[in-house]
Amino acid sequence: MKPVKVGLLGLGTVGTGVVRILQGFQEDLSSQVGSPIEISRVAVKNSEKTRSIDIAREVLTTDPWEVIRDPEVDVIVEVMGGVGITKDYILEALERGKHIVTANKDLMALHGTEILAKAQEKQCDVFYEASVAGGIPIIRTLIEGFSSDRIVKIMGIVNGTTNYILTKMSQEGASYDDVLQEAQALGYAEADPTSDVEGLDAARKMAILGTLGFRTNVELTDVSVSGISGVTRQDIQFAKRLGYEIKLLGIAECHNEEFSISVQPTLIRASHPLASVSGVFNAVYVFGEAVGETMFYGAGAGEMPTATSVVADLVAVIKNLKLGVNGLKQIVPYKQKKLKSDEQVFYKNFLLLHVDDKAGVLARITQVFAEYEVSLDSVLQQANPANPDAEIIIVTHNASKASMDKVLRRFEEMDVIRRVKSHYRVEG
Amino acid sequence: MKPVKVGLLGLGTVGTGVVRILQGFQEDLSSQVGSPIEISRVAVKNSEKTRSIDIAREVLTTDPWEVIRDPEVDVIVEVMGGVGITKDYILEALERGKHIVTANKDLMALHGTEILAKAQEKQCDVFYEASVAGGIPIIRTLIEGFSSDRIVKIMGIVNGTTNYILTKMSQEGASYDDVLQEAQALGYAEADPTSDVEGLDAARKMAILGTLGFRTNVELTDVSVSGISGVTRQDIQFAKRLGYEIKLLGIAECHNEEFSISVQPTLIRASHPLASVSGVFNAVYVFGEAVGETMFYGAGAGEMPTATSVVADLVAVIKNLKLGVNGLKQIVPYKQKKLKSDEQVFYKNFLLLHVDDKAGVLARITQVFAEYEVSLDSVLQQANPANPDAEIIIVTHNASKASMDKVLRRFEEMDVIRRVKSHYRVEG
Structure with missing residues (x-):
């Protein structure tokens, strides 16, 4: 059976893991996809470097374009990272009808829409399981x-x-x-x-x-x-x-x-x-x-876990290749985008305040919360021997981000509040 | 766009959830698969029963064969359970080229091989995500x-x-x-x-x-x-x-x-x-x-979580239907089966023994472990006021199941051991 040819961009941590899995689990992989998987071309920074894996010197190149323009290559596995020139590589590879597996979260977060549109135009797969949470599918x-x-x-x-x-x-x-x-x-x-x-x-x-x-x-x-x-x-x-x-x-x-x-x-x-x-x-x-x-x-990271996700995507691309359905299962966001405003986002808040250690301070603080209709779950005031100020810990009930921002701005203006030491969201 | 027609076998807890999702999330689902999904026929035990969902009386039947033989039905969703006649329904549905989504673990565990072979022969999908761990994919x-x-x-x-x-x-x-x-x-x-x-x-x-x-x-x-x-x-x-x-x-x-x-x-x-x-x-x-x-x-169970898995499988079947690739991604076990013998299975053991409360008992017990080369991680002997016997708690290191069975058989013959009260595997 004719092998499927893979071009690899990058042979760092994840790239090395990909080679290790493709070499070590070849029999299992080819049993699943119905043909051998061959790494036919690899773009590296330094082709002289000693490596922990056994890879033929002649498949290495320091020019990624060589991998992308190689007509033999069916699938590009991009594990070099970066968003500038890397995006150009990916778009050109798609232009040439090559399918893409990438571990590049930056690329997908910044240019995912453009890349997926090009993939759809060219009926190519773009899979990126490894871009989020490493080995977790x-x-x-x-x-x-x-x-x-x-x-x-x-x-x-x-x-x-x-x-x-x-x-x-x-x-x-x-x-x-x-x-x-x-x-x-x-x-x-x-x-x-x-x-x-x-x-x-x-x-x-x-x-x-x-x-x-x-x-x-x-x-x-x-x-x-x-x-x-x-x-x-x-x-x-x-x-x-x-x-x-x-x-x-x-x-x-x-x-x-x-x-x-x-x-x-x-x-x-x-x-x-x-x-x-x-x-x-x-x-x-x-x-x-x-x-x-x-x-x-x-x-969430590491050579072998991340490579597991990359190779699972590669298996999916090759299965689609055999069935002739690459690019046809693309998920395109189909809902109109509506981002909530700060008035619509509600959560609980934890606050640690450093305040003047004198009477009436807590009353003034709780008054501010009341003014913006932020209700409180718990309040703890304590002296800290290491601190001349008093410390107040407050946990609010659900409050809008907008209201909390107003509360915090008021706190900035209040003399009795020395410092909003910490402010965190609370969940669960 | 022509709707995909689904025949439902069973309208109990999971079946009701499936209807609820198909009705409630119809727009989301049809956006993904490219056509509406219609429940066109439902086999129930009792067509008179009052139900918590709104389903047209005329789609109900008490005869599952009516659903299976309906030439309009593209996909059979089996959520009635059972392994006897249910297996016949599934095999007949496959014979008629209908795809199967099932939540039936008993059926898949007992007859999965036969059902998947028939599916492969007929180029049909059989998906069963809901059969294990409910809503977890x-x-x-x-x-x-x-x-x-x-x-x-x-x-x-x-x-x-x-x-x-x-x-x-x-x-x-x-x-x-x-x-x-x-x-x-x-x-x-x-x-x-x-x-x-x-x-x-x-x-x-x-x-x-x-x-x-x-x-x-x-x-x-x-x-x-x-x-x-x-x-x-x-x-x-x-x-x-x-x-x-x-x-x-x-x-x-x-x-x-x-x-x-x-x-x-x-x-x-x-x-x-x-x-x-x-x-x-x-x-x-x-x-x-x-x-x-x-x-x-x-x-792991419940109406809506289990129905989530059933409908996710249904979406997968329909996507395959649109691409014309049903039954072509079937996973067939490809490895020769080799079940380990008891000599090859190793784990740690927890034992709680009730023994005669007299000198030398522990020595005799540990001697038996030594004889079968089971080494011990920890041993705790204690008197129990509620019990005239002494209690001995033992945690072993990894030991073969065969060795442990021999140890336990020897314990049965020992007068000083009143009872092997508990014996559990230990992990983690």
């Missing part, structure tokens, strides 16, 4: 498993670096800076950790999940983002005392076809399935109108 | 999500009734009999609970998961089964003291293409993701050679 689950349902809420721990940091801070009482350094030393965080710790990576993944879950065109600019660099040990301790863990959660909600989407450090109740997802693991919690609560858990 | 995940991996281990909490009973016993210290009665009153357990509590229901689901995970023909008779009716409050307390919960786990393992499969009450370490799956929820833990640890969690 969450994209298939949203497209196929829940095709029958209306997704109401998606909450995701979709960034392993931040989950590792927050887990360590919670379990060991370590400081953010210390754990970040440790994560960098272990290779769990990059030298410049901004994209992870400021929530940008998670935002890209949430835009992809939101688009699939709500079947509308959720864009990266729709995601309101804040990161974990301000989270302190003290915040985590207060959260625990109230029965919560702090996680960087992507939260996408949709009611009456209007959606909201955000990424932020969030207090999640300890009994919620997401609260016990620890270390570099990822999990996506999906609440469907019919199916109710579900959760999907697994490794 | 675990069958798709094994077939598609992990097509690229070799599954090493599947552990499933796939029976909600027994998980509800064990959760209540663990959380409230209640007795098995009391919780079973409560579960029956709540409708979580049937009047005759045998199939659930003795593990037979779970065994059927595990046979289906094993077949898909290991790509070989796992049969129901391959599953060694024991149920939870012997689990006591004391067992659960001892387990907790050692850091475990007791769950009814289906466990399927595969190494070097040789597999073992079983269902039994199992001590699972409290930190394992399965340990916190409580109440009627289901979860399937899948460990793949490449992907590592994953877990899929959700409602």
